[in-house]
Amino acid sequence: MTWGSYAALVALGAFHGLNPAMGWLFAVARGMQERSRAVLLRSLPPIAAGHLASVAIVAAIISATRSVVAANVVGIAGGVLLVGFGLWRLLSDRHFRWAGMRLSAAQLAGWSFLMSSAHGAGLMLLPVLATTPVPVTHAGHAMSGSPAGALTGLAAAGVHTIAMFTVMAACALLVYEFLGVKILRRAWFNVDRLWAGVLVAAGALTIALTT
């Protein structure tokens, strides 16, 4: 991982943290409902954890497979297909499965996991992860690269999530303490469209960097 890679991961984390739909708005709503900053603050870690889990799965898979593509491509592709299908099954009904506002910390993390996964949060890290050289302990022993690669991926997800958490917390506190939710009506531009644009750009960049 280069400094440039880490900078990119932090920037993407900040972008995810900025998106009200990724969780800070939920934290604000819970805080306002209970009229308690503590409730707001307590909501943030589970949301970050859910996001981390979603991103880490993708990051670990990408980083691990880079060094063992030939050996594992079938297994990984099948796994991804299964995970994808499972998520689609889950999310195709998402509107009513996750409609609740009164969630426990674990449920909140689950909500965040689904929200991040559905939006392809982890995939957005593809250009950084796919182009990062993987440390190989024994040259020529492809399999030994796998866990190390996965660890790189997890580190990347961690850096990304810390950035996400920081920005998310800052947004939540700023809106809760000073701005008020009225700001949403003016400032909430359509992040989903920008998000889709960033995903496409990330895909293009990955192709450009790996060919």
Next chain:
Amino acid sequence: MTRWTPDPTFYPSPSDAAGAPAEKLAYVAAFDRAAEQPDAIAVIDTDPASAGYGTVVGWTDLPHTGDELHHFGWNACSSALCPTAPHPHVERRYLIVPGLRSSRIYVLDTKDDPRNPRLVKEIPAAELAAKADYSRPHTIHCGPDGIYVSALGAGQGGDGPGGIAILDHQTFDVRGQWEADRGDQHLAYDFWWHLTQDVLVTSEWGTPDMIEDGIVPELLLGREYGHRIHFWDLAKRTLVQTVDLGDQYQMTLELRPAHDPTASHGFLGVVISVEDLSASIWVWHRSGGGFEVRKVIDIPAEPADPALLPPALQPFGAVPPLVTDIDLSVDDKYLYVSCWGTGELRRYDVSDPFHPIFLDSVHLGGIVRRTPHPAFPDERLAGGPQMVEVSRDGERVYVTNSLYGSWDDQFYPDGVGAWLAKVDVTDTTFTLDERFFPHGDEFRGRRVHQTRLQGGDASSDSYCFPS
């Protein structure tokens, strides 16, 4: 297609919504009782500065006859800002219009020409029956990411259970039945929710067989119309608690939860008590782990000369108030109560929901009174204030006069007519607007049922953020 910025008619909190600009147009469901002409959405100019103020300025005929349009609603509203599934960039542009008698649901687009909404989709009765096993769609509410439609009957035949169907908020496809476990709930009518508390409330009228040919005296005196309300887990879609008001209270109809998302009370209108023909208003509120329901307003029947009464009421020698609709202002301060039988629209101060204070009222129509509108003092009016709609800022209240085709005919056998009146409201005054009274031929032979206001109103939106 989604927007780049949130729909400007979405508000995070009720106090923000109360500061909304005044509506320029009102949409009114108009139906032909004879089912010879198509039902329609009539569009009324509500801009006092406009030359067309108080008149019908647009009209959209529907393609079929015999629908009997009822409580239509918006595809999206302020609940799209709710954080569980935020969709702030969808638009409030489609009216979802159910035909209570035909079981069809229409989708009308108001965006390109707000004065002449355009039909863009029709959901046939067969689709509603096949996918959700419901018929007789009645009330629409825009949820955070779906459209909820209450229905009075089961998919086939004239019996229940009625319940709630879900429409996709982008394609308007019927997604299915909302209930995961309904327990013994069978009768359906209205529903709304405490969105931030994962609570949904439903009320009871009757199955299609019990209502479609008019009120059935044996069922009423046999105390068989709905007299319960139900509390559901909105997230799990299961029935959690049922409260029975007592079987003398017949027809627990309109539900109006507080708009304040931190409040957990709401108001319920009951049409009639078979013991003394009175109507009543009840409050539900949290108590311990569940809900309790308490009567807070009684409106007595008024003695009347039997000769002036329709046959159904002659044995009683009295006019029941028949509270058929209620509406709560967005600031949760005023409750408006329609007395369709006596022809009165009442206003209560419900700042303390358990101790409502009667403030004032206006009279229009009524089974015996037949009070004329001040702008047309020589026209004795039939019907009474029925569906009530309150503007977001709380300064204007609109009332239409038809209840339900076959019931209109029973209580107003010489014809119910068609009129839409507007009441101007301040904290101290409550007066009919003499410039605003579209009625009679302006509605082209249709009866008028429900009003929706451009940009939203007091009974369309729900909010996830407190003021």
